[in-house]
Amino acid sequence: MTRGFLQELVNILFGYISKTSQRSTKVLDFHHPHQLKEGLEGFSLDLSDQPETLEQILVDCRDTLKYGVSTGHPRFFNQLSSGLDVIGVAGEWLTSTANTNMFTYEVSPVFILMEEVLLRKMQSIVGWSDEEGDGLFCPGGTISNLYSILVARYHFYPEVKTKGMGALPRLALFTSEHSHYSVKKSAAVLGLGSENVVVVKCDERWVSSILSEPTLVLSLQGLVPFYVNATAGTTVYGAFDPLCAIADICDKHTLWMHVDAAWGGGLMMSDRHRMKLGAWSVTWNPHKMMGVPLQCSAILVRKRGLLQKCNELGAEYLFQRDKHYEVSYDTGDKSIQCGRHVDVFKFWLMWKAKGSEGFGSQVNKCLENAEYLYDQLQRRADFQLVFGHKPEHSNVCFWYIPPSLRGMPPGPERDSKLHQVAPRIKGRMMEKGSVLIGYQPLGTRVNFFRCVFSNPATQQEDIDFLLDEISCLGHDL
Amino acid sequence: MTRGFLQELVNILFGYISKTSQRSTKVLDFHHPHQLKEGLEGFSLDLSDQPETLEQILVDCRDTLKYGVSTGHPRFFNQLSSGLDVIGVAGEWLTSTANTNMFTYEVSPVFILMEEVLLRKMQSIVGWSDEEGDGLFCPGGTISNLYSILVARYHFYPEVKTKGMGALPRLALFTSEHSHYSVKKSAAVLGLGSENVVVVKCDERWVSSILSEPTLVLSLQGLVPFYVNATAGTTVYGAFDPLCAIADICDKHTLWMHVDAAWGGGLMMSDRHRMKLGAWSVTWNPHKMMGVPLQCSAILVRKRGLLQKCNELGAEYLFQRDKHYEVSYDTGDKSIQCGRHVDVFKFWLMWKAKGSEGFGSQVNKCLENAEYLYDQLQRRADFQLVFGHKPEHSNVCFWYIPPSLRGMPPGPERDSKLHQVAPRIKGRMMEKGSVLIGYQPLGTRVNFFRCVFSNPATQQEDIDFLLDEISCLGHDL
Numbered sequence: 001m002t003r004g005f006l007q008e009l010v011n012i013l014f015g016y017i018s019k020t021s022q023r024s025t026k027v028l029d030f031h032h033p034h035q036l037k038e039g040l041e042g043f044s045l046d047l048s049d050q051p052e053t054l055e056q057i058l059v060d061c062r063d064t065l066k067y068g069v070s071t072g073h074p075r076f077f078n079q080l081s082s083g084l085d086v087i088g089v090a091g092e093w094l095t096s097t098a099n100t101n102m103f104t105y106e107v108s109p110v111f112i113l114m115e116e117v118l119l120r121k122m123q124s125i126v127g128w129s130d131e132e133g134d135g136l137f138c139p140g141g142t143i144s145n146l147y148s149i150l151v152a153r154y155h156f157y158p159e160v161k162t163k164g165m166g167a168l169p170r171l172a173l174f175t176s177e178h179s180h181y182s183v184k185k186s187a188a189v190l191g192l193g194s195e196n197v198v199v200v201k202c203d204e205r206w207v208s209s210i211l212s213e214p215t216l217v218l219s220l221q222g223l224v225p226f227y228v229n230a231t232a233g234t235t236v237y238g239a240f241d242p243l244c245a246i247a248d249i250c251d252k253h254t255l256w257m258h259v260d261a262a263w264g265g266g267l268m269m270s271d272r273h274r275m276k277l278g279a280w281s282v283t284w285n286p287h288k289m290m291g292v293p294l295q296c297s298a299i300l301v302r303k304r305g306l307l308q309k310c311n312e313l314g315a316e317y318l319f320q321r322d323k324h325y326e327v328s329y330d331t332g333d334k335s336i337q338c339g340r341h342v343d344v345f346k347f348w349l350m351w352k353a354k355g356s357e358g359f360g361s362q363v364n365k366c367l368e369n370a371e372y373l374y375d376q377l378q379r380r381a382d383f384q385l386v387f388g389h390k391p392e393h394s395n396v397c398f399w400y401i402p403p404s405l406r407g408m409p410p411g412p413e414r415d416s417k418l419h420q421v422a423p424r425i426k427g428r429m430m431e432k433g434s435v436l437i438g439y440q441p442l443g444t445r446v447n448f449f450r451c452v453f454s455n456p457a458t459q460q461e462d463i464d465f466l467l468d469e470i471s472c473l474g475h476d477l
Numbered sequence: 478m479t480r481g482f483l484q485e486l487v488n489i490l491f492g493y494i495s496k497t498s499q500r501s502t503k504v505l506d507f508h509h510p511h512q513l514k515e516g517l518e519g520f521s522l523d524l525s526d527q528p529e530t531l532e533q534i535l536v537d538c539r540d541t542l543k544y545g546v547s548t549g550h551p552r553f554f555n556q557l558s559s560g561l562d563v564i565g566v567a568g569e570w571l572t573s574t575a576n577t578n579m580f581t582y583e584v585s586p587v588f589i590l591m592e593e594v595l596l597r598k599m600q601s602i603v604g605w606s607d608e609e610g611d612g613l614f615c616p617g618g619t620i621s622n623l624y625s626i627l628v629a630r631y632h633f634y635p636e637v638k639t640k641g642m643g644a645l646p647r648l649a650l651f652t653s654e655h656s657h658y659s660v661k662k663s664a665a666v667l668g669l670g671s672e673n674v675v676v677v678k679c680d681e682r683w684v685s686s687i688l689s690e691p692t693l694v695l696s697l698q699g700l701v702p703f704y705v706n707a708t709a710g711t712t713v714y715g716a717f718d719p720l721c722a723i724a725d726i727c728d729k730h731t732l733w734m735h736v737d738a739a740w741g742g743g744l745m746m747s748d749r750h751r752m753k754l755g756a757w758s759v760t761w762n763p764h765k766m767m768g769v770p771l772q773c774s775a776i777l778v779r780k781r782g783l784l785q786k787c788n789e790l791g792a793e794y795l796f797q798r799d800k801h802y803e804v805s806y807d808t809g810d811k812s813i814q815c816g817r818h819v820d821v822f823k824f825w826l827m828w829k830a831k832g833s834e835g836f837g838s839q840v841n842k843c844l845e846n847a848e849y850l851y852d853q854l855q856r857r858a859d860f861q862l863v864f865g866h867k868p869e870h871s872n873v874c875f876w877y878i879p880p881s882l883r884g885m886p887p888g889p890e891r892d893s894k895l896h897q898v899a900p901r902i903k904g905r906m907m908e909k910g911s912v913l914i915g916y917q918p919l920g921t922r923v924n925f926f927r928c929v930f931s932n933p934a935t936q937q938e939d940i941d942f943l944l945d946e947i948s949c950l951g952h953d954l
Contacts, residue, residue, distance in 0.1 A: 002563050005567070006566070007487075009571070010487050013571060032802055033586070033803055036590055045825075047828045048832055051834075052830060052832075054830070056829070057826065060826065064571065064575075068575050068587050069585070071575070071576050079578065081816070089574055089576070090483060093569075093570050094486070094489075096570060097490045097493060097561070098541075099548050101556065101771055109513060110544050113522055117523065118524070139616040139818060140817065142813065142814050160670070162665070163670045164648075165643060166642060166647050166670070170641070181815070185815075189627060189813050190667065191642035192641045193640045194790075195641075236794050294816060294819075316917045329510050336662060338617060339618065339619070341617075341772050349537065353528055353534050354528050355525055356525070356526045357528075423797070423800065424801075426801070430801065
């Protein structure tokens with residue numbers, strides 16, 4: 001039964017993968033929560049005491065895919081993670097079949113070593129030596145950023161591990177107003193308090209934060225700064241903080257410099273787009289720009305042994321010292337997790353299949369797509385770019401201006417109307433299912449679309465389609 | 478190419494799954510780290526700039542499985558998570574093909590609703606109404622336990638989110654000496670400090686902690702208790718804290734009661750073994766006793782809305798309020814993660830395929846296996862049980878006594894020799910690869926084996942084999 005059932009499931013998955021790459025297929029088949037909950041054509045989410053037949057299980061699988069969102073579709077522009085890399089998928093299938101945990105070499109000999117190989121590769125790309133670099137793969141970029149604050153705090157105040165925050169002065173963290181919310185969220189979780197995150201204003205031209213010394217001085221009222229998060233590739237604008245300038249300030253004031261390159265890290269694979277990070281720790285999510293299936297995020301730390309000291313508790317049921325192999329490979333006590341999912345194999349396999357060069361070309365292609373979109377938007381009268389400069393990353397932000405607003409002078413009335421355009425188009429887009437793109441307001445800017453490219457399957461024709469579709473869906477607004 | 482390549486990979490996985498269930502197959506093919514790193518018969522972990530051929534990728538996949546550990550083998554007794562449920566594996570294959578994130582309904586409509594269905598099911602089994610229950614699936618039991626402390630702290634001191642621990646009194650947590658290390662680890666991470674975790678002594682007979690009022694009073698020197706972790710199924714002994722008694726004390730002193738049922742939660746599926754948890758929050762890992770592939774862990778919270786209030790930051794690029802669907806289904810802001818892996822589908826699919834009753838029988842079978850092992854150990858002169866009472870869970874702890882130690886009187890000399898027996902047998906066992914079981918010391922007890930059953934494929938013959946194999950491997954020690 002096993003093989004026959006799995007083969008049928010695999011055939012369903014083959015069908016799904018094949019449809020995902022077809023432009024005639026919808027990106028999603030939208031239903032409201034109440035519709036899905038009521039049950040659609042025999043698809044019921046409810047669970048019962050009695051088992052279903054295997055035939056029904058296969059139908060459930062088909063329906064689950066049918067009512068989901070095709071994140072690998074070349075016209076899915078909604079999230080920083082997109083695409084459906086076949087080698088990556090193969091890697092995940094193997095990972096789930098191997099069904100093991102990352103805590104000890106004993107149960108994950110191969111995967112533990114692959115993690116070491118990949119971390120060293122990433123550290124060397126970041127510019128660190130094998131001796132200084134350390135790291136871990138974590139469940140997502142927010143947890144990676146949390147680690148950076150955790151190890152920074154421990155580095156300056158190792159007593160925090162046993163005594164808690166009560167034994168420490170009131171600490172302050174710095175991050176830019178366009179940085180990811182994970183810095184504030186982590187500060188709340190770690191007991192630092194979100195109010196103690198000093199949010200640095202951004203400069204308008206390049207949308208990147210400027211952390212100047214007066215900012216630091218101003219913030220010193222009763223607070224002890226210890227950590228600065230700089231962003232390499234912000235979530236919405238894809239902007240880069242001035243990393244070298246921030247590194248100099250951090251160096252001078254002995255502050256921990258973290259670079260959140262969750263999104264921008266992928267650019268390190270490209271000879272054309274690589275930058276100098278200059279950080280003590282780095283978050284880099286291969287599941288974003290590099291197209292590795294979810295999840296695959298690394299925290300890299302430029303101080304070997306710090307993760308271990310910060311987090312180890314030496315549980316004897318797991319990390320026995322009298323094992324017959326070299327126990328330094330039992331890396332699980334570096335982690336704030338106990339069991340940890342194997343996120344590394346799919347990434348390793350993709351690297352084998354593409355080589356560093358393949359990742360580089362993939363990243364270059366995504367950035368070329370962004371430039372193409374930027375060029376098209378400049379030419380069209382029905383769209384307005386948020387920025388007049390070329391994209392730094394693959395993010396391109398813009399408004400669609402429906403005919404009714406085209407003659408209207410700038411001001412609160414136009415803004416208020418324009419603010420409603422993107423959500424209404426997005427709603428229609430979801431109902432139609434032809435394409436998917438995100439929108440948001442930011443600061444004083446009313447709702448605008450953000451297009452991001454991380455799927456190498458996307459071609460210029462998909463970009464043309466996106467603009468035509470938005471125009472078509474929003475023409476009457 | 479896609480289909481052909483994936484089919485070849487699937488054939489490799491079929492072969493692996495089929496071998497996993499064969500008792501003639503080794504549980505592992507052990508190699509030391511330096512051997513694997515040097516490369517074995519063409520299997521190289523190194524990554525290069527150039528791509529490999531697809532043929533080589535398939536060889537890499539085969540080798541990765543070959544040098545790994547077969548955690549689904551009926552003779553793998555090493556970890557609380559074991560087994561290889563075919564429906565669960567199918568669920569993971571689909572999940573990785575769907576490749577999406579749990580933050581919004583927009584990109585995970587079906588999975589978000591499945592999470593709701595499963596959490597409600599679990600909450601109802603725990604005894605809560607739909608109105609009071611809340612929860613999340615998290616990356617592992619340690620993170621689930623971390624959530625319990627996080628929400629408890631926020632419940633009593635909501636100002637902690639913005640102001641940090643500096644605004645709070647010195648807080649104390651209680652847990653038993655046999656509880657999982659995640660309580661201390663979380664206290665360190667959250668800025669509470671591991672020293673402020675009061676470790677309650679356990680009573681010898683039932684190996685369960687007794688949290689008496691004097692303990693509380695004694696600990697009140699400058700500390701404000703707010704949280705008690707009780708364990709339902711300890712990691713090593715599989716023991717249960719006196720949950721009702723602890724609930725009474727927590728109630729009287731207005732302490733948050735968390736039950737870590739990461740391991741014991743599975744017993745809730747069995748009519749025969751279900752217990753009353755009486756908690757404000759519960760950790761329950763379906764990836765342990767219920768055999769769901771890694772990872773699948775839930776934190777359940779008996780206060781609807783608390784997770785959301787504790788963790789929300791309302792990032793506008795993700796959690797827009799002006800979407801065209803009911804945005805209360807965008808549950809991602811409840812989480813301390815941003816992107817979150819879909820851990821729910823495999824569990825949902827297994828529930829469909831087994832029904833609650835199927836899970837119940839599976840759990841019963843594992844506990845019957847534990848009883849069988851206990852009976853065998855009682856009968857054999859070459860083994861000594863750690864406890865003279867029947868197992869409460871599927872953990873059975875015992876020493877193997879080699880002939881050289883059998884006549885020796887109890888005392889430090891025998892202890893010192895006995896302490897070395899389990900690690901040496903384990904080393905030989907790993908080299909031979911015939912079976913895998915864990916060992917550890919605990920308190921004054923020298924190294925002993927801990928057998929756990931969570932794989933329904935394990936039969937009595939495997940248990941007989943385990944004992945004979947230990948005896949054979951350790952006879953000359």
